[in-house]
Amino acid sequence: MRADVNGLSWRKSSYSNGDGGDCVEVSDDVPGIIPVRDSKLAGVGPVLVFPAAAWTSFMHAVKSRD
Numbered sequence: 001m002r003a004d005v006n007g008l009s010w011r012k013s014s015y016s017n018g019d020g021g022d023c024v025e026v027s028d029d030v031p032g033i034i035p036v037r038d039s040k041l042a043g044v045g046p047v048l049v050f051p052a053a054a055w056t057s058f059m060h061a062v063k064s065r066d
Contacts (some may be wrong), residue, residue, distance in 0.1 A: 005035050005047045012039060026055075 008027040015024075023039035034055040037047045050058070 003030060003035060003049045004045075005037075005049075008035060010037070010039075010042070015026055 005027070008029045010025040010027050013024040013026070025039045025042065026033045031043050032052050034050045034052055035047050035052065036055075038045050
């Protein structure tokens with residue numbers, strides 16, 4: 001799946017630390033898909049794109065392990 005991710009608004013994971021460590025960012029700007037990137041590589045690194053339903057299932061699984 002390909003998507004134009006230029007100009008999207010990104011939000012950092014609430015689990016990311018504040019000192020520049022491991023940071024995952026996601027965008028909610030594109031209906032039906034969830035772009036995900038590493039904030040340390042923002043603008044130069046790859047962006048993974050997931051169907052929204054798959055991302056929702058993933059997040060439910062992650063949250064159930066807390």
